[in-house]
Amino acid sequence: MPPDNDALPGERQQKILLQLNEHGRVLAADLAIRFGVSEDSIRRDLRELAARGLCRRVYGGALSRALDFAPLKQRQEHQTGRKQALARRAVQLVRPHQILMIDAGSTNSAIADALPEDMDLTVFTNAPDIAQRLMEKNGFEILLIGGRIDKRVGQTVGAQTVDAIRRLRADLCFPGTCAIDAETGLWSMASEESLIKQTMIECSGESVVVVSNENLGAVAVTHVAPIDEIDHLVVESDAGDASCAAFEAHGVSIHRADPERSKA
């Protein structure tokens, strides 16, 4: 491993994430040597990344979040509250007769559930999960984008998928979000996913990013799109005003979800 003695603070976190994604884990002691800083600084980085949900903190280092497939079910259960509120707000951006492009992801599954049935919508998706949810509803024309399946994220990936997307044109695109930052734009966790999202955005008129608080203003592993390719941003009801203002300064429309109803 090349010693990066002169890495910028933010740059260091970026490189830690890369190494994390490649090896599945990182050791605090190793990173301290590699970047020529104390373990305290590394720990601070790791703590911060974990707070954003980009890694799992363990004794001695950190683990990649990619192999957490147990949370795959948890995520689907988790969506009951905050994700549904986000989804309810997001579908208000959809107008009748539109063609939608919906990427995989737990938030987007919630959006699929929240789509109204009386709008004569056409949906392109690379997620079997979303296709199935829509299949149970009426009034949708569904087109499944084929390709090799990455079971970690539950979607099709690879050249075949990208090629299939290129042949399509949609009005509205919902790229699954891993992180978004007002300056640098949209980020995702793996390069294959990233390519899919890029292509989806290219082939769509407007792009809507739906993001939960922990991914707002965060940076992940691979870059997907600059901020000016994002037209709408749907955030939670209690998202920070400062963050939102930063996005609006870049021409992004902010849509705030309704406060979650405290119910039985």
Add this chain to the structure above:
Amino acid sequence: MPPDNDALPGERQQKILLQLNEHGRVLAADLAIRFGVSEDSIRRDLRELAARGLCRRVYGGALSRALDFAPLKQRQEHQTGRKQALARRAVQLVRPHQILMIDAGSTNSAIADALPEDMDLTVFTNAPDIAQRLMEKNGFEILLIGGRIDKRVGQTVGAQTVDAIRRLRADLCFPGTCAIDAETGLWSMASEESLIKQTMIECSGESVVVVSNENLGAVAVTHVAPIDEIDHLVVESDAGDASCAAFEAHGVSIHRADPERSKA
């Protein structure tokens, strides 16, 4: 098993979970050797995982929680016990490293559930439902065939799908069956489905038709394939001998499912 002498504490628990999901059970003594720690530490890990509901603690090790959800699958089995029996027999025709082409349909969903995980199988399918079932298992390469979705049958159809199938080659094909007759061959309910099934059979080495009693010797709406393109026929345990003999006369191998076990 590779000795993971330098695994982080948290990492170790994650790997234990992996092994647990793969083999269904783990032994404390084995794990202690593998990770180069005392059995006490392993026991502490297992105790902790069990407390989080991620495994079931037993004397000597731990069991996967997946078997706890077996009752859930058994419920499905009770509902469609005959189909499960058919599926169990059908998957015995599959050999390791094969490439399968699986059409949509409730029987084929049961087959997907019944496929073993340790055979390094590749599966082509046009049914999101089947893709999702396989996603939850290990050891499968899954390729989803894209296209417009027909929600009545839960599969992709149309020219795009046919075109995608033509680019593939499989060893074994499971065309979803609507009806089969010894003289006239395979039939389905709609012309679009029919075209899909035809193409699948053309692009596969052998074809296996799995059929329940009520569709044996029946004729439906549109013709799919003549009887000589069908290599194997899986029938229920109490299928009529006369019908079976008629198929065998046309060179079709008959595979009879085991009688359904009447159990608690």
Add this chain to the structure above:
DNA sequence: AAATAACACGCACAATTAGGCATGATTACG
């Protein structure tokens, strides 16, 4: 019933970690 294996609990020791604090660097601002 006896023997054996697996287990839980408490203890001591080592490694890792979080928080507080001072220092040097970078940035913001008048």
Add this chain to the structure above:
DNA sequence: CGTAATCATGCCTAATTGTGCGTGTTATTT
């Protein structure tokens, strides 16, 4: 240009966590 504010960093200390071992208990086997 200079001052103040902020930030990143390293060091220190206290607290936490993980570990192995001994002891006594419980479960399984013979």
